[in-house]
Amino acid sequence: xxxxxxxxxxxxxxxxxxxxxxxxxxxxxxxxxxxxxxxxxxxxxxxxxxxxxxxxxxxxxxxxxxxxxxxxxxxxxxxxxxxxxxxxxxxxxxxxxxxxxxxx
Amino acid sequence: xxxxxxxxxxxxxxxxxxxxxxxxxxxxxxxxxxxxxxxxxxxxxxxxxxxxxxxxxxxxxxxxxxxxxxxxxxxxxxxxxxxxxxxxxxxxxxxxxxxxxxxx
Numbered sequence: 001x002x003x004x005x006x007x008x009x010x011x012x013x014x015x016x017x018x019x020x021x022x023x024x025x026x027x028x029x030x031x032x033x034x035x036x037x038x039x040x041x042x043x044x045x046x047x048x049x050x051x052x053x054x055x056x057x058x059x060x061x062x063x064x065x066x067x068x069x070x071x072x073x074x075x076x077x078x079x080x081x082x083x084x085x086x087x088x089x090x091x092x093x094x095x096x097x098x099x100x101x102x103x104x
Numbered sequence: 105x106x107x108x109x110x111x112x113x114x115x116x117x118x119x120x121x122x123x124x125x126x127x128x129x130x131x132x133x134x135x136x137x138x139x140x141x142x143x144x145x146x147x148x149x150x151x152x153x154x155x156x157x158x159x160x161x162x163x164x165x166x167x168x169x170x171x172x173x174x175x176x177x178x179x180x181x182x183x184x185x186x187x188x189x190x191x192x193x194x195x196x197x198x199x200x201x202x203x204x205x206x207x208x
Binding site: 012015016019020022024027028029031032034035036037040041043044051053060064067071072075076077081082085086088092 | 134
C-alpha cells in the first residue's frame with residue numbers, strides 16, 4: 001500500500017480501462033445468457049401450468065445446487081456464492097411465474 | 105389449466121428434461137463467466153489498492169447500470185432485474201475485496 005500513483009497516470013488509466021472493457025464484455029454475455037435462461041424457464045412455467053405439474057421441484061433444485069457447487073470449484077469460484085446466485089435467479093423465475101399467472 | 109397430464113407421460117418428462125438440460129448448459133456458461141469476471145475484479149482491487157485509488161467509483165457504476173439496462177431491453181430482459189443483478193455481483197466483489205484486505 002506504500003506505492004504512490006505511477007508517474008505515468010495515463011498508464012494506470014489504460015490498465016483500468018482494459019480491465020473494465022473485459023468486465024463489460026463478460027457482463028454483456030451474462031445478460032444475454034440470462035435472457036435465454038428466462039425464455040426457457042418461461043416455457044417450463046407454461047408447460048407445468050398446462051399439465052398441472054407443481055411449480056417447485058425440490059429434488060431438481062437440490063441437484064442444481066450440487067452441480068453448480070461442483071462446477072464452481074472447478075472454475076475456482078466460491079461455491080457458496082454460486083448457491084446464492086442460483087437462489088437469486090430462482091427467486092426471479094418465481095416472480096416471472098407469478099406475473100404470468102396474474103396476467104392470465 | 106384444464107389440461108390433464110398428457111397420455112404419454114414419458115413425453116412430458118422428455119420435454120421437461122430438454123428444457124432443464126438447456127438451463128444447465130446456460131448455468132454452466134454463466135458460472136464460468138462469473139469466475140472470469142471475479143478474476144478481473146480481483147486484479148482491479150489489487151491495482152486500486154496498490155495505487156491508493158478509491159475502491160468504489162460511482163461514475164463507473166452508473167455507466168455500468170445504464171449500459172446493462174440498455175442491453176437488457178435489446179435482449180428482452182427486465183432492466184430492473186439486470187440492475188438488481190449488477191448490485192448482487194458488486195456486493196460480492198466488495199466482499200472479495202474485504203477478504204483480500206483482511207488476508208494481507
